[in-house]
């Protein structure tokens with residue numbers, strides 16, 4: 405049993421490219437240390453994040469993320485227990501999705517895991533507006 409949280413938010417408009425890279429590096433580094441898998445997708449000013457891992461670690465991280473001034477208008481899509489994590493076998497466990505190619509690869513991976521894991525279908529649905 406693992407825990408999964410998914411939300412969308414919008415970046416505050418004063419984030420430049422360097423600040424964004426700094427954020428992405430922190431996220432990758434810290435999530436690796438906490439054994440958190442998932443994705444952080446950034447697309448035209450909006451974030452979509454899926455976090456998976458130990459419930460306590462995730463809840464505490466989510467409280468920190470909610471207070472982060474680099475984004476606003478956060479809407480939680482789900483916050484629930486799940487039988488399996490979807491992303492533990494994807495790349496390095498936690499991935500930043502920035503380019504169309506990243507999105508294409510992610511979509512292909514989720515399509516493959518749809519049979520094993522119904523939550524993949526729901527994440528694929530959420531990604532639809534982002535998929536070209």
Ligand SMILES: Cc1cc2nc3c(=O)[nH]c(=O)nc-3n(C[C@H](O)[C@H](O)[C@H](O)COP(=O)(O)O)c2cc1C
Pocket residue numbers: 413427430431434435444451453455465468469470472474475
């Ligand atoms: C959209 C967004 C997503 C974030 N995702 C994560 C995350 O997955 N993991 C993480 O450790 N911090 C994430 N952060 C950063 C945290 O809010 C916080 O700044 C960071 O964890 C603090 O790290 P520090 O205490 O080592 O400075 C995110 C911030 C934003 C704006």
